[in-house]
Amino acid sequence: MSLCLILYTIIFLIIVIAVHILVWRLSFPKKQLLALFLIFYLIPIILLIIFSILNFKADYLSLSDLTASALMYFVLAQAYVQTYSAVQAVAPSLQIIYALFKADKNGLNEDEIIKSFKYENLVQDRLGDLISDGFIYENNKKLYMTFKGKCLAGIFFYYRKIYGLEIGKG
Amino acid sequence: MSGKYLVLAILISSPFILMIFHIIFLKTLKFINMNVSPQLILFLIIILFNVPVLLSTYFLTKKIDIIIYSFIVYNCIGYCYFHIFNMSETARRIKILIEIMQKGALSAEDLKLSYNTDLMIKYRLERLIGLKQIIKTNDNKYILSGKILLIGALFMYAWRKILGFNDK
Numbered sequence: 571m572s573l574c575l576i577l578y579t580i581i582f583l584i585i586v587i588a589v590h591i592l593v594w595r596l597s598f599p600k601k602q603l604l605a606l607f608l609i610f611y612l613i614p615i616i617l618l619i620i621f622s623i624l625n626f627k628a629d630y631l632s633l634s635d636l637t638a639s640a641l642m643y644f645v646l647a648q649a650y651v652q653t654y655s656a657v658q659a660v661a662p663s664l665q666i667i668y669a670l671f672k673a674d675k676n677g678l679n680e681d682e683i684i685k686s687f688k689y690e691n692l693v694q695d696r697l698g699d700l701i702s703d704g705f706i707y708e709n710n711k712k713l714y715m716t717f718k719g720k721c722l723a724g725i726f727f728y729y730r731k732i733y734g735l736e737i738g739k740g
Numbered sequence: 741m742s743g744k745y746l747v748l749a750i751l752i753s754s755p756f757i758l759m760i761f762h763i764i765f766l767k768t769l770k771f772i773n774m775n776v777s778p779q780l781i782l783f784l785i786i787i788l789f790n791v792p793v794l795l796s797t798y799f800l801t802k803k804i805d806i807i808i809y810s811f812i813v814y815n816c817i818g819y820c821y822f823h824i825f826n827m828s829e830t831a832r833r834i835k836i837l838i839e840i841m842q843k844g845a846l847s848a849e850d851l852k853l854s855y856n857t858d859l860m861i862k863y864r865l866e867r868l869i870g871l872k873q874i875i876k877t878n879d880n881k882y883i884l885s886g887k888i889l890l891i892g893a894l895f896m897y898a899w900r901k902i903l904g905f906n907d908k
Contacts (some may be wrong), residue, residue: 573808576808594904638744641752642812646812646816649819649823652820653823657903659833661896662864664889666864667873667874667884667889667890667893671894676881677881677882677884679882680862680882684861687860687861693832693851693852693855696832696833700833700837705833712847714845723840724841726828726837729824732763733763734766738829738830738834739829739859740835740855
C-alpha cells in the first residue's frame with residue numbers, strides 16, 4: 571500500500587463528496603439516506619467491480635493493495651456518512667456548543683439554552699426523516715414501524731443489552 | 741500469510757476489539773462505583789489502541805506507508821465505532837424507533853409525553869459536562885471548556901451551508 575495509492579483513494583473520496591454536494595445543491599433529495607447509499611456505496615462498488623475485472627487482465631494492483639484501498643475508501647466513506655447524520659439532524663449537543671460559543675464570556679443559563687430549542691425541531695423533524703427514509707409510517711394518527719425500522723431498532727436494542735446498558739435517553 | 745493481510749485482519753477486527761474492551765472497562769467502573777461518561781471511556785480507549793495497532797503494523801511490515809495507512813484506517817474505524825455507540829446513547833431517531841418497537845405503535849401525544857424538550861436538553865448538558873466540553877459556573881451558567889465538539893459544531897454549520905441547507 572504505497573503513499574501514492576493512499577493519495578489516490580483519498581482523491582477518489584473527495585470526488586465522491588463533490589458529486590454529493592452537486593446533487594444536494596442541484597436537486598435536494600427527499601430520501602437522503604437512499605441518495606447517500608447510491609453515491610457513497612453502490613456506485614463505488616460498481617466501479618470497484620469494473621476496475622477489478624480490468625485489473626485481473628492488466629494487473630495494475632496486487633490483490634492486497636486493491637483490498638487495502640477498498641477498505642480505506644469504505645471506512646472513510648462510512649465516517650463521512652455517519653457524520654452527515656449529525657449534520658442533517660443538527661445534533662442538539664452541537665447546537666448547545668454553538669450557542670455557548672456565540673454567547674458572551676459569561677455563558678448561558680439552562681433556561682436560556684432550553685428556550686432556543688423547539689419541540690418541532692427536536693422531534694417532529696426527526697419523525698419526518700424516519701418517515702421519508704422508510705423506517706416508520708403513519709396510519710390513523712399512529713406511528714408504526716416498517717420491517718426496515720424493526721431491523722434497525724432491534725440492532726440498537728440488543729447492542730445496548732450486550733453492554734448491559736439501558737436504552738439511550740435520546 | 742503476508743504481513744499486509746495480517747494488518748488488514750487486525751484493522752477489520754478492531755471495532756470488535758474496541759467493543760470488548762469498552763464493555764470490560766464500563767463493567768469494571770460500574771463494579772468499583774466510578775461514574776465516568778461511557779463516551780469519554782470509549783474515546784480514550786480508541787486513542788490508546790493506536791499504540792498496539794501501529795506497533796503491530798510496524799513489526800509485521802516495517803513499512804512507513806503501511807503504518808500511515810493503518811493510522812488513517814484504524815482511526816476512521818474508531819471514529820465510526822464511537823459514532824455508533826454515541827447514536828445508541830443520544831440519537832433521537834433511534835430512541836423513537838425503539839419506543840415504537842416496545843409499544844407496538846405510538847401516537848403523536850404519546851411521543852410528546854416521552855419527549856420532554858427540557859429533559860432532552862438537561863441530559864445533553866450533563867453529557868457535555870461528562871465529556872469535559874462545558875462547565876457549570878458558580879452562578880449556574882454554562883460556558884465552553886473543551887475544543888473538540890466546538891470544532892464539530894463549527895464544521896456542522898459550515899457543511900450545512902455548503903450542502904445548501906436553509907438554516908434561517
